Amino acid sequence: MPEPLLEVDSLSVSYLTDTADIGAVDRVSMTVRAGEFLGIVGESGCGKSTLLFAIAQLLTPPAEVTSGRVTFKGQDLVQLTDSELRHVRWRDYSVVMQSAMNALNPMKSIAAQFKDTMRAHERTSADAIRARSAEVLHLVGIDAAHLDSYPHQLSGGMRQRAMIAMALLFTPQLVIMDEPTSALDVVAQRSLMTQIKQLQQQFGFAVIFVTHDMSLIAHYSDRVMVMYAGQVAEIGATTSIFERPLHPYSKGLLDAFPSVHGPRRALTGIAGSPPDLGRPPSGCRFHPRCSEAMAQCTTVEPELYLIDETQVRCLLYSEQLRDAV
Amino acid sequence: MSPPASAFADADGALLQTSGLSRHFRLGGLLSRRMLHAVDDLDLTIHEREIVALVGESGSGKTTVARLLAMIYPPTRGGILYRGRSVHKLRSRKDVLWYRGEVPMVFQDPYSAMNPVFRVSHGVMRNLKLHRPELDRAQRREEAERVFDIVGLNPAGDMLRKFPYEMSGGQRQRVGFAQALAVQPKLILADEPVSMLDVSIRAGILNMMSKLRAEEGASILYITHDIASARYVADRIVVMYAGHAVEQGPTEVVLTRPKHPYTQLLLSAVPDPREKAVPVSADSGEPPRVIDPGEGCRFRQRCPYAIDECARITPVLRSMGPAHDAACHVAVADSVDRVRNGVNTPTSAERVIHRG
Numbered sequence: 069m070p071e072p073l074l075e076v077d078s079l080s081v082s083y084l085t086d087t088a089d090i091g092a093v094d095r096v097s098m099t100v101r102a103g104e105f106l107g108i109v110g111e112s113g114c115g116k117s118t119l120l121f122a123i124a125q126l127l128t129p130p131a132e133v134t135s136g137r138v139t140f141k142g143q144d145l146v147q148l149t150d151s152e153l154r155h156v157r158w159r160d161y162s163v164v165m166q167s168a169m170n171a172l173n174p175m176k177s178i179a180a181q182f183k184d185t186m187r188a189h190e191r192t193s194a195d196a197i198r199a200r201s202a203e204v205l206h207l208v209g210i211d212a213a214h215l216d217s218y219p220h221q222l223s224g225g226m227r228q229r230a231m232i233a234m235a236l237l238f239t240p241q242l243v244i245m246d247e248p249t250s251a252l253d254v255v256a257q258r259s260l261m262t263q264i265k266q267l268q269q270q271f272g273f274a275v276i277f278v279t280h281d282m283s284l285i286a287h288y289s290d291r292v293m294v295m296y297a298g299q300v301a302e303i304g305a306t307t308s309i310f311e312r313p314l315h316p317y318s319k320g321l322l323d324a325f326p327s328v329h330g331p332r333r334a335l336t337g338i339a340g341s342p343p344d345l346g347r348p349p350s351g352c353r354f355h356p357r358c359s360e361a362m363a364q365c366t367t368v369e370p371e372l373y374l375i376d377e378t379q380v381r382c383l384l385y386s387e388q389l390r391d392a393v
Numbered sequence: 394m395s396p397p398a399s400a401f402a403d404a405d406g407a408l409l410q411t412s413g414l415s416r417h418f419r420l421g422g423l424l425s426r427r428m429l430h431a432v433d434d435l436d437l438t439i440h441e442r443e444i445v446a447l448v449g450e451s452g453s454g455k456t457t458v459a460r461l462l463a464m465i466y467p468p469t470r471g472g473i474l475y476r477g478r479s480v481h482k483l484r485s486r487k488d489v490l491w492y493r494g495e496v497p498m499v500f501q502d503p504y505s506a507m508n509p510v511f512r513v514s515h516g517v518m519r520n521l522k523l524h525r526p527e528l529d530r531a532q533r534r535e536e537a538e539r540v541f542d543i544v545g546l547n548p549a550g551d552m553l554r555k556f557p558y559e560m561s562g563g564q565r566q567r568v569g570f571a572q573a574l575a576v577q578p579k580l581i582l583a584d585e586p587v588s589m590l591d592v593s594i595r596a597g598i599l600n601m602m603s604k605l606r607a608e609e610g611a612s613i614l615y616i617t618h619d620i621a622s623a624r625y626v627a628d629r630i631v632v633m634y635a636g637h638a639v640e641q642g643p644t645e646v647v648l649t650r651p652k653h654p655y656t657q658l659l660l661s662a663v664p665d666p667r668e669k670a671v672p673v674s675a676d677s678g679e680p681p682r683v684i685d686p687g688e689g690c691r692f693r694q695r696c697p698y699a700i701d702e703c704a705r706i707t708p709v710l711r712s713m714g715p716a717h718d719a720a721c722h723v724a725v726a727d728s729v730d731r732v733r734n735g736v737n738t739p740t741s742a743e744r745v746i747h748r749g
Binding site for chain 1: 596597619
């Protein structure tokens with residue numbers, strides 16, 4: 069097996085506040101291989117965006133990486149200085165932020181923003197920048213005439229496409245996307261997903277795609293990681309997680325969506341609401357909301373257990389329990 | 394301040410009816426002639442104890458409809474008839490209060506819909522004081538606890554004492570519904586009540602809406618961009634596109650036999666992990682700009698079936714089957730097509746969406 073492009077090893081991130089340290093990401097380990105599409109699914113407050121920011125080394129105080137490593141192409145990003153990071157960022161990996169509305173500067177044309185981005189990482193002539201900008205815009209299906217448009221002149225879908233174009237300026241090997249489609253309507257959303265997948269296949273970059281909408285990535289991702297309360301709840305191949313989810317939380321998420329096809333059936337959702345990470349529940353963090361919780365779930369913290377190719381953090385799959393059966 | 398007898402209600406149980414409801418907004422300065430047509434010629438009927446879903450993408454005018462119904466602004470043309478009374482002729486404070494009490498609104502964003510410096514009891518108690526002056530202080534408290542119980546905020550006594558920041562988004566949205574319930578509503582206008590909530594708690598709010606109808610007898614206008622959740626709660630679906638109602642009918646009929654090409658596109662774009670393949674479409678989902686629209690179907694630029702007529706004549710809703718209408722020149726009505734051909738095959742338009 070080829071060396072992973074990105075290896076996150078037991079990464080923890082805390083928000084250091086005066087009263088308490090809030091552990092937003094707790095010992096997360098994962099790998100991304102070259103050209104792979106990894107979906108990260110979780111609800112608001114589960115730490116998925118914090119994890120992305122930690123991987124991209126974009127955390128600002130009070131958030132801080134408290135332990136762990138992020139190895140990208142053989143070097144540990146956590147240890148790099150800002151000036152060293154500048155050579156890696158955007159050239160080797162780029163980030164597409166959640167809300168293009170806020171991520172683009174309303175006072176500058178698209179071309180000016182692309183130029184700023186390129187100049188920050190490489191010395192290039194103005195002509196070359198203009199040519200490359202037109203090229204990437206064309207890749208995402210926007211006419212090069214829009215280079216001189218301002219963000220407000222573009223529709224929501226076009227702004228989000230422009231953000232993706234910006235992320236592709238240097239043809240990086242990894243593109244990190246934080247809910248790029250959440251502000252879009254379903255039709256625009258599907259169109260953008262299809263386009264991301266096509267670009268990925270064309271250029272072979274890896275994608276980490278964060279979303280709260282599990283059904284969105286079913287057809288696009290190779291692997292899925294489900295996060296709950298800062299931890300990995302389940303990680304495995306997309307097909308196996310959708311066909312046979314192991315963690316009760318994954319099952320709950322899959323059952324939380326009404327469907328437009330098939331028989332109409334009652335939805336249960338998941339009782340309760342996500343925990344306060346300042347005071348995470350004892351034992352398994354999901355136990356207060358879990359329909360399958362057992363006595364030991366309140367005291368024993370589950371590890372990640374390997375079932376076939378899937379890792380799952382749930383005592384139902386612990387060795388002791390399996391031996392007992 | 395007793396409300397008029399329900400004898401005002403239509404013979405067929407229509408609670409609220411709009412006819413030719415339109416709202417245009419002037420763009421630019423006072424002298425500007427450019428008009429944005431947010432809603433045009435909407436005929437909407439909501440019956441007693443009915444959940445109607447108004448489905449459309451952003452910019453389709455669905456929130457404008459809610460605001461027109463909530464008397465937040467007056468219509469440019471057309472009118473609203475509520476239990477036989479013309480809503481925009483209600484002038485006296487008493488009449489307006491009566492209408493607002495019977496038709497309250499629940500807002501999209503539970504994080505900004507509440508004043509953070511007041512306890513959540515504030516909104517409910519204020520509503521009760523304003524709309525049900527016959528209750529004394531103790532009765533108001535009792536009633537507030539009752540509605541909190543109904544929406545699943547228990548123990549109600551403790552919950553009423555909380556501040557908004559002490560509650561989760563799902564709980565806050567329940568407070569929104571409790572405020573609406575306190576005034577003994579006939580029709581709740583729910584503008585995207587679950588879109589800001591986490592997926593795991595959406596089902597709870599949707600289930601609660603069904604319960605409010607079943608147990609409290611309230612009708613609900615459920616405004617959403619999510620056609621799957623509309624299917625889950627609604628009896629009837631009205632699909633809006635660029636300010637027009639393009640299709641309406643019983644939920645299952647619209648979903649299984651969509652007639653308007655836009656409804657078909659919308660349905661095919663819903664991600665469904667249970668489906669094997671992703672439908673491919675060239676449509677990039679660009680919403681139209683409805684500034685000074687001329688005649689013609691507003692979907693024609695995106696429509697795969699557009700014919701010359703679509704550019705000349707604005708289609709109006711035509712019957713496609715029992716209680717099922719679509720505004721499309723190309724769509725073929727159910728029974729006619731099938732009876733004439735003597736076979737029970739889907740129309741070509743239906744085949745496009747039901748591939749595989």
